[in-house]
Amino acid sequence: xxxxxxxxxxxxxxxxxxxxxxxxxxxxxxxxxxxxxxxxxxxxxxxxxxxxxxxxxxxxxxxxxxxxxxxxxxxxxxxxxxxxxxxxxxxxxxxxxxxxxxxxxxxxxxxxxxxxxxxxxxxxxxxxxxxxxxxxxxxxxxxxxxxxxxxxxxxxxxxxxxxxxxxxxxxxxxxxxxxxxxxxxxxxxxxxxxxxxxxxxxxxxxxxxxxxxxxxxxxxxxxxxxxxxxxxxxxxxxxxxxxxxxxx
Ligand SMILES: C[S@@+](CC[C@H](N)C(=O)[O-])C[C@H]1O[C@@H](n2cnc3c(N)ncnc32)[C@H](O)[C@@H]1O
Numbered sequence: 001x002x003x004x005x006x007x008x009x010x011x012x013x014x015x016x017x018x019x020x021x022x023x024x025x026x027x028x029x030x031x032x033x034x035x036x037x038x039x040x041x042x043x044x045x046x047x048x049x050x051x052x053x054x055x056x057x058x059x060x061x062x063x064x065x066x067x068x069x070x071x072x073x074x075x076x077x078x079x080x081x082x083x084x085x086x087x088x089x090x091x092x093x094x095x096x097x098x099x100x101x102x103x104x105x106x107x108x109x110x111x112x113x114x115x116x117x118x119x120x121x122x123x124x125x126x127x128x129x130x131x132x133x134x135x136x137x138x139x140x141x142x143x144x145x146x147x148x149x150x151x152x153x154x155x156x157x158x159x160x161x162x163x164x165x166x167x168x169x170x171x172x173x174x175x176x177x178x179x180x181x182x183x184x185x186x187x188x189x190x191x192x193x194x195x196x197x198x199x200x201x202x203x204x205x206x207x208x209x210x211x212x213x214x215x216x217x218x219x220x221x222x223x224x225x226x227x228x229x230x231x232x233x234x235x236x237x238x239x240x241x242x243x244x245x246x247x248x
Contacts, residue, residue: 001088001106005106005107005108005109006057008106008107009053009054009057009107009109012049012053012084012103012107013026013050013053013054015084016048016049016050016082016084016085017048017050019047019048019050019079019082020047020048020050020136021220021222021224021226021227022047022050022051022136022164023050024220025051025218025220025229026050026051026053026054026055027054028218029051029054029055029058029134029162030054030055030057030058031058032132032160033055033058033059033062033065033132034058034061034062036131036132036160037062037064037065038059038065038131038132039064039065039066039128039131039156040065040066040068040126040128040129040130040131040132040156041055041059041065041066041067041068041130041131041132041133041134042067042068042069042070042124042126042130042132042133042134043055043067043068043069043070043134043136044070044120044123044133044134044135044136044137045070045071045135045136045137045164046069046070046071046096046100046115047071047075047079047136048079048082048085049069049100049103049115051134051136052067052069052100052113052115053103053104053107053109053113055067055113055132055134056104056107056109056110056112056113057107057109059109059112059113060108060109060111060112065112065131066112066113066114067112067113067114068113068114068116068124068126069100069113069114069115069116070115070116070117070118070120070124071096071097071115071116071117071118071137072117072118072119072120073095073096073097073117074119076095076096079096080093080094080096080099085099088103095117096115096117097115097116097117100113100115101115120137120138121146123146123147123150123151125150125154126154129154129155129156129157129159130151130154130155130156130159131156131158131159131160132159132160132161132162133151133155133159133160133161133162134162134164135147135161135162135163135164136164139163139164139165139166139169139172139230140169140171140172141171141172141175144163144166144172144175144176144179145175145191145192145194147161147163148161148179148192149192149193149194149196149204152204152207152208153200153203153204153206153207155207155234157210157211157234157235157236157242158234158235158236158242158243159234160231160232160233160234161231161232161234162229162230162231162232163176163229163230163232164226164228164229165226165227165228165229166228166229166230167217167218167219167228167229167230168219168226168227168228169226172230173217173230176215176230176232177215179192180213180214180215180232183208183211183212183213184212184213186208186209187208188204188205188208192204210236210237211234211235211236211237212234212235212236212237212238213232213233213234214232214233214234214235215230215231215232215233216230216231216232216233217230217231218230218231
Protein backbone atom coordinates (compact mmCIF):
# COMPACT_ATOMS: atom_id res chain seq x y z
CA UNK A 1 0.00 0.00 0.00
CA UNK A 2 1.15 3.54 -0.75
CA UNK A 3 2.52 5.48 2.23
CA UNK A 4 0.26 8.48 1.65
CA UNK A 5 -3.09 7.39 3.19
CA UNK A 6 -5.10 9.16 0.47
CA UNK A 7 -3.21 7.33 -2.28
CA UNK A 8 -3.49 4.07 -0.35
CA UNK A 9 -7.27 4.56 -0.11
CA UNK A 10 -7.54 5.19 -3.85
CA UNK A 11 -5.38 2.15 -4.55
CA UNK A 12 -7.54 -0.07 -2.28
CA UNK A 13 -10.77 1.17 -3.90
CA UNK A 14 -9.40 0.75 -7.43
CA UNK A 15 -8.24 -2.80 -6.68
CA UNK A 16 -11.40 -3.94 -4.87
CA UNK A 17 -14.05 -1.79 -6.59
CA UNK A 18 -14.74 -4.21 -9.43
CA UNK A 19 -15.93 -6.86 -6.92
CA UNK A 20 -19.37 -5.22 -6.88
CA UNK A 21 -18.95 -2.88 -9.85
CA UNK A 22 -18.60 0.25 -7.70
CA UNK A 23 -15.13 1.25 -8.92
CA UNK A 24 -16.59 4.31 -10.70
CA UNK A 25 -19.78 4.86 -8.72
CA UNK A 26 -17.66 5.22 -5.56
CA UNK A 27 -15.86 8.12 -7.26
CA UNK A 28 -19.24 9.67 -8.08
CA UNK A 29 -20.27 9.33 -4.41
CA UNK A 30 -16.97 10.86 -3.33
CA UNK A 31 -17.68 13.89 -5.54
CA UNK A 32 -21.31 14.14 -4.52
CA UNK A 33 -20.41 14.07 -0.82
CA UNK A 34 -17.81 16.76 -1.43
CA UNK A 35 -20.37 18.90 -3.27
CA UNK A 36 -23.39 18.39 -1.02
CA UNK A 37 -21.56 18.33 2.34
CA UNK A 38 -23.89 15.93 4.18
CA UNK A 39 -24.05 15.53 7.96
CA UNK A 40 -25.35 11.96 7.96
CA UNK A 41 -24.81 9.23 5.39
CA UNK A 42 -26.02 5.63 5.71
CA UNK A 43 -24.93 2.67 3.61
CA UNK A 44 -26.81 -0.63 3.70
CA UNK A 45 -24.33 -3.28 2.53
CA UNK A 46 -20.62 -2.56 3.06
CA UNK A 47 -19.32 -5.24 0.67
CA UNK A 48 -15.56 -4.72 0.42
CA UNK A 49 -15.89 -1.13 1.65
CA UNK A 50 -15.24 0.59 -1.68
CA UNK A 51 -18.01 3.18 -1.45
CA UNK A 52 -17.76 3.47 2.34
CA UNK A 53 -14.08 4.42 2.22
CA UNK A 54 -14.52 6.89 -0.64
CA UNK A 55 -17.43 8.52 1.22
CA UNK A 56 -15.39 8.64 4.42
CA UNK A 57 -12.50 10.30 2.57
CA UNK A 58 -14.87 12.94 1.18
CA UNK A 59 -16.36 13.58 4.65
CA UNK A 60 -12.85 13.97 6.00
CA UNK A 61 -12.03 16.53 3.31
CA UNK A 62 -15.32 18.32 4.15
CA UNK A 63 -14.24 18.33 7.80
CA UNK A 64 -17.68 17.18 8.95
CA UNK A 65 -20.29 14.45 8.71
CA UNK A 66 -20.42 10.75 9.43
CA UNK A 67 -21.12 7.52 7.60
CA UNK A 68 -22.80 4.53 9.20
CA UNK A 69 -22.31 1.38 7.09
CA UNK A 70 -24.05 -1.87 7.99
CA UNK A 71 -23.56 -5.39 6.71
CA UNK A 72 -24.63 -8.81 7.96
CA UNK A 73 -21.33 -10.37 6.90
CA UNK A 74 -23.11 -12.91 4.69
CA UNK A 75 -20.67 -12.33 1.78
CA UNK A 76 -17.57 -12.03 3.97
CA UNK A 77 -16.76 -15.75 3.77
CA UNK A 78 -15.84 -15.16 0.09
CA UNK A 79 -14.82 -11.51 0.25
CA UNK A 80 -12.09 -12.12 2.79
CA UNK A 81 -10.27 -14.18 0.14
CA UNK A 82 -10.00 -11.25 -2.26
CA UNK A 83 -6.20 -11.06 -2.81
CA UNK A 84 -5.99 -7.46 -1.53
CA UNK A 85 -8.02 -8.24 1.60
CA UNK A 86 -6.10 -11.46 2.20
CA UNK A 87 -2.82 -9.55 1.94
CA UNK A 88 -4.01 -6.84 4.34
CA UNK A 89 -5.28 -9.24 6.99
CA UNK A 90 -2.05 -11.23 6.72
CA UNK A 91 -3.80 -14.60 6.60
CA UNK A 92 -5.37 -14.14 10.04
CA UNK A 93 -9.17 -14.61 10.08
CA UNK A 94 -10.91 -11.42 11.15
CA UNK A 95 -14.53 -10.34 11.34
CA UNK A 96 -15.56 -7.96 8.53
CA UNK A 97 -16.36 -4.98 10.75
CA UNK A 98 -13.07 -5.28 12.62
CA UNK A 99 -11.19 -5.52 9.32
CA UNK A 100 -12.87 -2.35 8.01
CA UNK A 101 -12.41 -0.47 11.28
CA UNK A 102 -8.66 -1.24 11.18
CA UNK A 103 -8.41 -0.36 7.50
CA UNK A 104 -10.25 2.95 8.05
CA UNK A 105 -7.78 3.76 10.85
CA UNK A 106 -4.81 2.92 8.65
CA UNK A 107 -6.25 5.14 5.90
CA UNK A 108 -6.91 7.88 8.46
CA UNK A 109 -10.65 8.16 7.82
CA UNK A 110 -11.81 6.29 10.96
CA UNK A 111 -13.21 9.45 12.58
CA UNK A 112 -15.78 9.68 9.78
CA UNK A 113 -17.07 6.12 9.42
CA UNK A 114 -18.57 3.45 11.62
CA UNK A 115 -19.02 -0.14 10.50
CA UNK A 116 -21.73 -2.22 12.18
CA UNK A 117 -22.71 -5.85 11.85
CA UNK A 118 -26.43 -5.91 11.35
CA UNK A 119 -28.80 -8.12 9.42
CA UNK A 120 -31.75 -6.46 7.70
CA UNK A 121 -34.61 -6.80 8.58
CA UNK A 122 -35.07 -4.78 10.63
CA UNK A 123 -33.88 -1.68 8.78
CA UNK A 124 -31.89 0.48 11.20
CA UNK A 125 -33.60 3.69 12.33
CA UNK A 126 -31.99 7.05 13.06
CA UNK A 127 -32.98 9.92 15.35
CA UNK A 128 -31.57 12.68 13.16
CA UNK A 129 -32.45 13.18 9.47
CA UNK A 130 -30.38 11.44 6.82
CA UNK A 131 -28.84 13.40 3.96
CA UNK A 132 -27.74 10.42 1.88
CA UNK A 133 -28.98 6.84 2.00
CA UNK A 134 -27.23 4.27 -0.20
CA UNK A 135 -29.00 0.93 -0.28
CA UNK A 136 -26.83 -1.77 -1.80
CA UNK A 137 -28.21 -5.11 -0.63
CA UNK A 138 -31.72 -5.51 -2.09
CA UNK A 139 -33.19 -3.90 -5.20
CA UNK A 140 -36.36 -6.02 -5.47
CA UNK A 141 -39.74 -4.22 -5.76
CA UNK A 142 -40.69 -5.43 -2.26
CA UNK A 143 -37.33 -4.30 -0.90
CA UNK A 144 -37.83 -0.85 -2.45
CA UNK A 145 -41.32 -0.44 -0.97
CA UNK A 146 -40.03 -1.48 2.46
CA UNK A 147 -37.03 0.85 2.16
CA UNK A 148 -39.04 3.93 1.13
CA UNK A 149 -41.81 3.23 3.65
CA UNK A 150 -39.20 3.10 6.41
CA UNK A 151 -36.81 5.87 5.39
CA UNK A 152 -38.79 8.61 3.65
CA UNK A 153 -39.95 10.10 6.98
CA UNK A 154 -36.33 9.95 8.20
CA UNK A 155 -34.84 11.83 5.24
CA UNK A 156 -33.65 15.44 5.45
CA UNK A 157 -35.68 18.01 3.45
CA UNK A 158 -32.88 18.10 0.84
CA UNK A 159 -31.55 14.58 0.50
CA UNK A 160 -30.78 11.64 -1.79
CA UNK A 161 -31.61 7.97 -1.82
CA UNK A 162 -29.47 5.73 -4.04
CA UNK A 163 -30.64 2.18 -4.78
CA UNK A 164 -28.06 0.01 -6.45
CA UNK A 165 -29.09 -1.92 -9.59
CA UNK A 166 -32.76 -0.86 -9.41
CA UNK A 167 -32.71 1.07 -12.70
CA UNK A 168 -31.76 -1.96 -14.80
CA UNK A 169 -34.14 -4.39 -13.08
CA UNK A 170 -37.35 -3.80 -15.04
CA UNK A 171 -39.93 -4.41 -12.24
CA UNK A 172 -37.99 -2.15 -9.85
CA UNK A 173 -37.42 0.50 -12.51
CA UNK A 174 -41.13 0.63 -13.35
CA UNK A 175 -42.11 0.63 -9.69
CA UNK A 176 -39.81 3.59 -8.97
CA UNK A 177 -41.20 5.48 -11.97
CA UNK A 178 -44.79 4.88 -10.76
CA UNK A 179 -43.97 5.75 -7.14
CA UNK A 180 -42.18 9.01 -7.94
CA UNK A 181 -45.01 10.02 -10.29
CA UNK A 182 -47.53 9.51 -7.46
CA UNK A 183 -45.33 11.14 -4.81
CA UNK A 184 -45.02 14.21 -7.02
CA UNK A 185 -48.82 14.44 -7.11
CA UNK A 186 -48.78 14.33 -3.30
CA UNK A 187 -50.21 10.80 -3.12
CA UNK A 188 -48.95 7.24 -2.77
CA UNK A 189 -50.27 3.76 -3.56
CA UNK A 190 -51.86 1.73 -0.73
CA UNK A 191 -48.96 -0.75 -0.93
CA UNK A 192 -46.68 1.94 0.53
CA UNK A 193 -48.69 1.76 3.75
CA UNK A 194 -48.83 -2.02 4.20
CA UNK A 195 -48.09 -2.90 7.85
CA UNK A 196 -47.60 0.77 8.75
CA UNK A 197 -48.92 2.12 12.06
CA UNK A 198 -51.11 5.24 11.97
CA UNK A 199 -48.47 7.66 13.30
CA UNK A 200 -45.84 6.48 10.82
CA UNK A 201 -48.36 6.58 7.96
CA UNK A 202 -49.11 10.17 8.89
CA UNK A 203 -45.39 11.07 8.86
CA UNK A 204 -45.04 9.42 5.46
CA UNK A 205 -48.05 11.33 4.05
CA UNK A 206 -46.73 14.57 5.49
CA UNK A 207 -43.24 14.06 4.01
CA UNK A 208 -44.57 13.16 0.57
CA UNK A 209 -47.01 16.10 0.54
CA UNK A 210 -44.21 18.59 1.26
CA UNK A 211 -41.51 17.30 -1.10
CA UNK A 212 -40.75 16.63 -4.73
CA UNK A 213 -38.92 13.58 -6.00
CA UNK A 214 -36.66 13.57 -9.01
CA UNK A 215 -35.84 10.08 -10.24
CA UNK A 216 -32.54 9.76 -12.09
CA UNK A 217 -31.52 6.47 -13.62
CA UNK A 218 -27.74 6.29 -13.61
CA UNK A 219 -26.87 3.56 -16.08
CA UNK A 220 -23.23 2.75 -16.70
CA UNK A 221 -22.26 2.16 -20.30
CA UNK A 222 -20.50 -1.11 -19.54
CA UNK A 223 -21.27 -4.60 -20.78
CA UNK A 224 -22.05 -6.34 -17.51
CA UNK A 225 -24.90 -7.31 -15.16
CA UNK A 226 -26.38 -4.96 -12.53
CA UNK A 227 -25.04 -1.86 -14.14
CA UNK A 228 -27.03 0.93 -12.59
CA UNK A 229 -28.09 3.00 -9.63
CA UNK A 230 -31.46 4.64 -9.14
CA UNK A 231 -31.11 8.10 -7.59
CA UNK A 232 -34.11 9.68 -5.89
CA UNK A 233 -33.29 13.33 -5.36
CA UNK A 234 -35.56 14.89 -2.75
CA UNK A 235 -36.25 18.55 -2.02
CA UNK A 236 -39.10 20.70 -0.69
CA UNK A 237 -41.76 21.51 -3.29
CA UNK A 238 -40.43 24.52 -5.13
CA UNK A 239 -39.79 25.83 -8.64
CA UNK A 240 -36.10 26.42 -7.97
CA UNK A 241 -33.49 23.81 -7.01
CA UNK A 242 -32.45 23.29 -3.39
CA UNK A 243 -30.39 23.83 -1.35
CA UNK A 244 -31.28 27.48 -1.86
CA UNK A 245 -28.23 29.43 -2.93
CA UNK A 246 -27.80 32.82 -4.59
CA UNK A 247 -29.37 32.78 -8.06
CA UNK A 248 -27.80 34.77 -10.87
C1 LIG B 1 -23.40 -5.46 -3.25
S1 LIG B 1 -22.59 -5.67 -1.73
C2 LIG B 1 -22.28 -4.03 -1.21
C3 LIG B 1 -21.24 -3.32 -2.06
C4 LIG B 1 -20.69 -2.03 -1.49
N1 LIG B 1 -21.73 -1.08 -1.12
C5 LIG B 1 -19.69 -1.36 -2.40
O1 LIG B 1 -19.32 -0.23 -2.12
O2 LIG B 1 -19.21 -1.95 -3.37
C6 LIG B 1 -23.89 -6.20 -0.73
C7 LIG B 1 -23.54 -6.46 0.73
O3 LIG B 1 -24.77 -6.59 1.46
C8 LIG B 1 -24.62 -7.56 2.47
N2 LIG B 1 -25.97 -8.08 2.75
C9 LIG B 1 -26.70 -8.93 2.01
N3 LIG B 1 -27.91 -9.15 2.57
C10 LIG B 1 -27.94 -8.40 3.72
C11 LIG B 1 -28.89 -8.19 4.74
N4 LIG B 1 -30.08 -8.81 4.71
N5 LIG B 1 -28.59 -7.36 5.76
C12 LIG B 1 -27.38 -6.71 5.80
N6 LIG B 1 -26.43 -6.88 4.85
C13 LIG B 1 -26.70 -7.70 3.83
C14 LIG B 1 -23.65 -8.59 1.90
O4 LIG B 1 -22.91 -9.22 2.94
C15 LIG B 1 -22.75 -7.73 0.99
O5 LIG B 1 -21.54 -7.43 1.62
